[in-house]
């Protein structure tokens with residue numbers, strides 16, 4: 611059809627600021643490729659609590675299930691921190707991931723030459739880094755049962771459970787190996803198999819799955835060492851596959867290789883649905899100041915074009931426009947360092963710069 615339809619969930623804090631720019635970019639590439647973009651926008655997280663008393667409404671969930679792709683900004687904020695856990699903004703995101711069975715979260719970490727000096731790490735360590743973190747997203751300690759808080763004689767006791775089944779591990783391993791075949795054909799599985807039963811099953815199952823991918827090499831790393839290796843020598847990694855919480859932590863760490871958490875996009879994929887989200891949160895400390903970096907969300911839209919909207923050319927055009935925008939010195943505050951060669955710009959100025967770089971003839 612000549613229409614591309616998506617659901618937009620701006621959320622809280624900087625979420626609406628960065629999704630606005632990303633939708634503009636999507637609109638531009640759609641027009642360029644002869645499509646009309648139709649967006650349906652719904653509140654989620656704190657914004658939905660304020661309006662409907664719940665972080666995720668049935669109407670929002672239904673719309674998501676009718677859409678080939680969802681763009682999410684970010685949820686959460688101090689205002690809602692005292693809500694009970696199923697009424698917190700984060701419950702909406704976790705609920706959506708679970709309801710839509712978005713078990714595979716792809717988080718690419720690729721350095722831009724022009725941003726080498728934005729990273730606190732040394733140039734020779736981060737040049738040409740290209741890693742894909744494949745994070746399991748619907749299992750592990752985020753969703754394991756039982757979980758509760760109980761009173762004890764002296765205080766309270768809280769329980770979370772980390773659980774993985776062979777099926778859950780096998781399907782994420784499959785995604786990691788498949789991803790590796792399109793890249794450098796190396797998978798590093800990160801776990802804590804020296805301590806945790808769930809990690810021993812993880813390692814054993816990943817090893818078993820690997821037999822179906824003889825062309826891909828597999829190694830295993832304990833997560834504490836993995837966290838260290840990511841800053842010591844990130845160039846050693848191609849695909850990293852890991853569980854829900856380890857993937858959460860390692861990807862925020864890895865973002866500093868690129869210079870900022872505001873740079874990393876992600877795709878959360880299942881068999882039927884797909885959601886695209888920057889890896890960062892609602893950044894309450896800078897919300898409303900118009901300084902948030904929209905590039906993570908813009909790059910998430912590129913992933914959407916590739917994985918869901920059948921517009922691989924548009925994906926490459928967006929990625930190239932991000933690259934040339936950075937080469938021309940446009941910088942939001944988080945990646946700005948050199949007054950001689952860089953211009954500090956607002957969120958919307960960065961968005962407009964990317965739109966202009968998509969259409970070099972408009973410059």
Ligand code: NAD
Pocket residue numbers: 624628683684685686687688700703871872873887888889890891892893894895896901902903904906944
């Ligand atoms: P955060 O990712 O929101 O922010 C961490 C730091 O990075 C802050 O200093 C922030 O200003 C900065 N930052 C993040 N994104 C940026 C961007 N695009 N441009 C410039 N700087 C950016 O993490 P946090 O502060 O720990 O969490 C804040 C809230 O966000 C919490 O409620 C948390 O639960 C939620 N959260 C939501 C998501 C999501 O919706 N996907 C992800 C992470 C955290």
Ligand code: IPM
Pocket residue numbers: 686700703704858889891
């Ligand atoms: C992320 C976030 C979420 C997570 C939170 C907000 C539930 O940190 O998308 O990385 O932990 O998965």
Ligand code: MN
Pocket residue numbers: 858859862889
């Ligand atoms: Mn996170």
